[in-house]
Amino acid sequence: MRIFDPHIHMTSRTTDDYEAMYAAGVRAVVEPAFWLGQPRTSPESFYDYFDGLLGWEPYRAAQFGIQHFCTIALNPKEANDPRCLPVLDELDRYLAKDRVVAVGEIGYDSMTPQEDEALARQLQLAIAHELPALVHTPHRDKAAGTRRTLDVVRESGIAPELVVLDHLNELTVGMVLDSGCWAGFSIYPKTKMSEDRMVEILEEHGTERVLVNSAADWGRSDPLKTRKTADAMLAAGFGDDDVDKVLWRNPVAFYGQSGRLELDEPKPDEEATFQGNSIRRGGA
Amino acid sequence: MALPTASPAAPPDPHPALIAVLDDTARTWLDESAAQVAADPVAVRRLFPAVRRKCGHGHLDAHWSVDEAARAALLTALPLRGQALADEVARLHRHGDPAEQRAVLRALPLLDLGDLALPLVREALRGNDTTLIEAALGPYAAAHLPDAEYRQAVLKCVFCEIPLDRVTGLNTRADRELARMLADFAHERIVAGRAVPQDILPFVQAFPDVVGGRAELQHALTDVLKEEG
Ligand SMILES: [Zn+2]
Numbered sequence: 137m138r139i140f141d142p143h144i145h146m147t148s149r150t151t152d153d154y155e156a157m158y159a160a161g162v163r164a165v166v167e168p169a170f171w172l173g174q175p176r177t178s179p180e181s182f183y184d185y186f187d188g189l190l191g192w193e194p195y196r197a198a199q200f201g202i203q204h205f206c207t208i209a210l211n212p213k214e215a216n217d218p219r220c221l222p223v224l225d226e227l228d229r230y231l232a233k234d235r236v237v238a239v240g241e242i243g244y245d246s247m248t249p250q251e252d253e254a255l256a257r258q259l260q261l262a263i264a265h266e267l268p269a270l271v272h273t274p275h276r277d278k279a280a281g282t283r284r285t286l287d288v289v290r291e292s293g294i295a296p297e298l299v300v301l302d303h304l305n306e307l308t309v310g311m312v313l314d315s316g317c318w319a320g321f322s323i324y325p326k327t328k329m330s331e332d333r334m335v336e337i338l339e340e341h342g343t344e345r346v347l348v349n350s351a352a353d354w355g356r357s358d359p360l361k362t363r364k365t366a367d368a369m370l371a372a373g374f375g376d377d378d379v380d381k382v383l384w385r386n387p388v389a390f391y392g393q394s395g396r397l398e399l400d401e402p403k404p405d406e407e408a409t410f411q412g413n414s415i416r417r418g419g420a
Numbered sequence: 421m422a423l424p425t426a427s428p429a430a431p432p433d434p435h436p437a438l439i440a441v442l443d444d445t446a447r448t449w450l451d452e453s454a455a456q457v458a459a460d461p462v463a464v465r466r467l468f469p470a471v472r473r474k475c476g477h478g479h480l481d482a483h484w485s486v487d488e489a490a491r492a493a494l495l496t497a498l499p500l501r502g503q504a505l506a507d508e509v510a511r512l513h514r515h516g517d518p519a520e521q522r523a524v525l526r527a528l529p530l531l532d533l534g535d536l537a538l539p540l541v542r543e544a545l546r547g548n549d550t551t552l553i554e555a556a557l558g559p560y561a562a563a564h565l566p567d568a569e570y571r572q573a574v575l576k577c578v579f580c581e582i583p584l585d586r587v588t589g590l591n592t593r594a595d596r597e598l599a600r601m602l603a604d605f606a607h608e609r610i611v612a613g614r615a616v617p618q619d620i621l622p623f624v625q626a627f628p629d630v631v632g633g634r635a636e637l638q639h640a641l642t643d644v645l646k647e648e649g
Contacts, residue, residue: 190517195549232469233517396473 137161142387143349154200160363207240215254237391240270259292322351323361331368434489454497491523506536528560562589599627
């Protein structure tokens with residue numbers, strides 16, 4: 137089984153996670169730029185973070201046989217802090233990089249005017265750089281926030297097939313698929329969305345334009361939720377081809393629209409242990 | 421066994437080989453981009469990151485990949501000298517992803533920079549990305565890095581398992597102090613029951629007195645020499 141996790145924050149994960157993910161079949165990931173738990177107070181902190189997403193993290197992932205790509209943006213939460221706003225003026229130079237496969241995570245957190253402005257501006261950047269957009273939907277007031285997000289996406293003029301709205305649930309999936317955007321689901325250990333509910337959503341809405349991710353980060357989360365969802369799909373009667381579509385071909389198709397997803401196709405006979413898996417630390 | 425080392429000379433300008441492998445679209449893009457850079461150096465900031473997507477990234481020759489060679493072509497087109505050239509190159513390095521940084525590091529011997537680009541080499545050597553460390557230890561570092569830093573860089577390669585035949589300049593720069601450091605390293609490994617990378621032993625052997633009375637170390641060296649016949 138080959139798995140592409142389209143949304144996972146590997147910067148916050150350990151080498152054990154990389155090993156377990158490889159063993160579970162994960163061969164490629166996209167790490168969206170997001171907040172770090174601790175608020176940042178200057179633009180320079182973002183630039184070092186972006187450099188890490190383009191430099192050290194793909195290097196680290198490669199040691200474990202996993203291909204790492206990223207998305208770059210000013211996240212909605214920190215878009216509310218005027219100290220962080222200069223980041224918006226520097227995004228052009230990051231969005232020009234080879235391993236950047238989308239603008240993201242953008243979207244709403246508390247639906248403030250500052251978030252409106254950052255979302256609209258970054259959708260224009262996606263258009264200018266011919267990149268897809270990864271749009272986070274708010275955890276609070278989700279249905280209203282999702283509707284408002286879809287309005288802003290429509291007004292921006294970006295093609296809906298270039299946009300994924302993420303962290304969806306039973307109440308928001310319908311409107312997103314109807315809009316022509318992609319529907320993203322983050323499978324968490326508790327609350328929000330589980331693998332069994334995900335299977336029911338797939339049974340009702342089909343596998344077209346659906347992305348499943350673990351969204352694992354520094355909080356309580358599980359980087360193997362992609363594999364667990366695949367197993368739940370098989371247990372519920374989905375076939376291997378359905379699993380491959382949802383967990384590999386769909387994310388490849390979505391991020392492939394960037395023209396920058398330079399992916400080595402995993403070999404079918406690859407063993408579940410990766411040989412080069414000792415992280416190089418350099419000289420003491 | 422001859423001391424293994426990459427050629428200490430600057431790699432030849434990759435431009436002729438590059439032109440031969442690019443297709444028409446890529447060649448036209450690169451020619452026009454180099455002309456833009458020559459006319460207006462600020463254009464390099466926009467063009468440099470796009471090179472890999474426009475020109476490809478395959479293997480060109482022993483020194484260069486296609487994208488690195490194409491990026492070198494943009495750097496050599498810069499109509500700047502001295503500190504102004506160093507500042508622009510440093511800026512591209514600071515804002516570059518690892519592929520761009522490798523290209524900057526490999527192009528240093530083609531640019532008339534004196535010691536001004538040493539901070540870029542030092543940054544790569546402080547890091548842990550072995551692809552950057554390797555790119556940093558080319559002819560420019562061999563020519564400009566002070567002795568103490570050069571020795572530390574070689575030792576770091578040994579720790580990072582970068583084969584020493586990828587480090588430029590060892591045939592002229594390996595000295596007794598480096599041999600002593602490598603001998604101490606080998607001794608530490610032997611005492612710990614760990615393997616000693618074979619490629620360090622010829623450098624130790626070149627200054628036999630650094631082995632001192634350390635019998636295990638002498639033994640390891642003798643084994644290698646026997647294999648060499
Ligand atoms: Zn996230």
